[in-house]
Amino acid sequence: MLNLLGYMLKNGVVTSKNYCPELDADLIGLPKVTNEPCIGTSCSACESICPTSAIKISEKDEKAIVTLDRGACIGCSLCTRVCTTEAIANDRNLQTASLDREGLLLSNEKPPEKVVKKGKHSMFQNSIAARVVSTGCSACDLELSACNNPIFDMERFGVHVVASPRFADVLLVTGPVPKAMHEPLKRCYEAMPEPRLVIAVGTCAISGGVHKNGYAEANGVANVLPVDAFIPGCPPHPWSIIDGIRTAMKNHL
Numbered sequence: 001m002l003n004l005l006g007y008m009l010k011n012g013v014v015t016s017k018n019y020c021p022e023l024d025a026d027l028i029g030l031p032k033v034t035n036e037p038c039i040g041t042s043c044s045a046c047e048s049i050c051p052t053s054a055i056k057i058s059e060k061d062e063k064a065i066v067t068l069d070r071g072a073c074i075g076c077s078l079c080t081r082v083c084t085t086e087a088i089a090n091d092r093n094l095q096t097a098s099l100d101r102e103g104l105l106l107s108n109e110k111p112p113e114k115v116v117k118k119g120k121h122s123m124f125q126n127s128i129a130a131r132v133v134s135t136g137c138s139a140c141d142l143e144l145s146a147c148n149n150p151i152f153d154m155e156r157f158g159v160h161v162v163a164s165p166r167f168a169d170v171l172l173v174t175g176p177v178p179k180a181m182h183e184p185l186k187r188c189y190e191a192m193p194e195p196r197l198v199i200a201v202g203t204c205a206i207s208g209g210v211h212k213n214g215y216a217e218a219n220g221v222a223n224v225l226p227v228d229a230f231i232p233g234c235p236p237h238p239w240s241i242i243d244g245i246r247t248a249m250k251n252h253l
Contacts, residue, residue, distance in 0.1 A: 015153050020239045023092040028077050030233060032091035033066050033106040039085060040064030046079035046088055052203075052210055055079055055088070060109065070096065071104040071206040074234035097231045097244030099251055101222065104206070104232055123195070124169060124249040127158035131168035133188055135175030136218075139235040140202040144172065146238045154238075159245050165189070170197040170248065171225070176204040176211040176218035189225050197248055198225050201241060203234040228252060 023029050040059055046066075047055045054072035058065045066087050068079075079088045087108065098104050134141050147154040148161065162168050165188045177185060189198065200221045203209040208219040221227055231244035 014150050015156075016151055020094045020243050023094065023237075025092070027092070028075065029091045029094070029237075030070055030073060030075055030096060031068060031077070031080050031088050032093075033068050033108050034087055034089050035108060036086045036089075038064035038066050038087035038108065043084075045082040045084075049078045049082055051076060051078070052207075052212075063109075065109045066107065067109075068106040069104060069207075070106060070232040071101060071230060072203065072209070072212075073232060074203050074209055094237050094239040095243045096233065096236070096240050097229055097247050099229055099247065101206075101227075101230060104230055122250055122252050124197070124252050127160070128169045128197075128245070128249050129160050129162045129167055130170045130172050130245070131162055131165045131188070131192070132172045132174070133185060135173065135177045135181040135185065135205070135221075137175035137202055137204050137235070140174035140205070143235045143238050143241060144174065144201065147241055152238045152242060154242050154245075157242060157246055158249070159242070165191040166193070168192050168196070170199060170228075170245070172199050172201050172245075173205045173221045173225075174201045176208045176216075177221050177224055178211070178216035178218040180216075182217075182224050185221070185224055195252070197228040197252055199229045199231065199244060199248055200227050201231050201244070202236055203232060206230050206232060209234060 041057055044057045047057045052072045054069045056067040080090050200206045205221050211218040229244055229248035231241055233240055
């Protein structure tokens with residue numbers, strides 16, 4: 001106990017004071033589409049190298065159109081390495097969540113519109129109870145666990161993890177949701193009291209990631225349950241997860 005007290009007095013508070021700080025310059029985040037010109041279909045190096053077909057290159061009015069689906073992106077950074085014009089670059093911003101699937105589609109043709117729900121005060125704005133259901137992604141589960149460590153301390157934002165769906169307001173789903181998990185996931189959702197939310201945490205939960213369109217029918221949670229927020233990443237950073245949950249908390253009516 002004395003050693004622990006001595007450590008705390010020496011090092012101070014370890015909890016991060018800044019909310020969703022940008023990644024350091026030498027760290028890799030999700031890719032983003034920039035305003036830099038793209039060579040177009042004569043190159044298509046990024047489209048060819050993407051392991052999950054998250055990038056599409058097309059031509060329109062003599063302009064190269066780059067479309068990036070963050071809901072399918074696994075953050076391998078292969079696209080940013082092969083892009084010679086920086087039309088696709090590393091994004092250091094960790095506030096990546098979206099309330100709808102279309103918000104994860106980035107393009108140099110038209111920026112995505114932020115979906116803002118207007119109305120009365122959100123009942124979950126200050127506090128929410130979360131039930132985590134893992135359908136096969138240990139990486140996302142580890143990042144969710146990190147959200148509760150002293151550095152991120154998710155509970156200071158009113159997010160509490162509960163053991164039973166009967167006490168939960170939101171279902172945090174990780175993994176690609178294979179066929180064997182469809183019915184258990186539905187039963188978990190049905191056991192939750194109204195109103196209830198569902199958040200897809202990670203690329204697998206959003207689209208199936210590298211598992212999509214396979215024999216296991218692992219194409220994400222949206223094919224099984226209605227989804228209220230999407231948090232991209234493989235796996236998402238703890239700050240991205242916290243911000244995604246808070247986004248759903250503030251915008252649910």
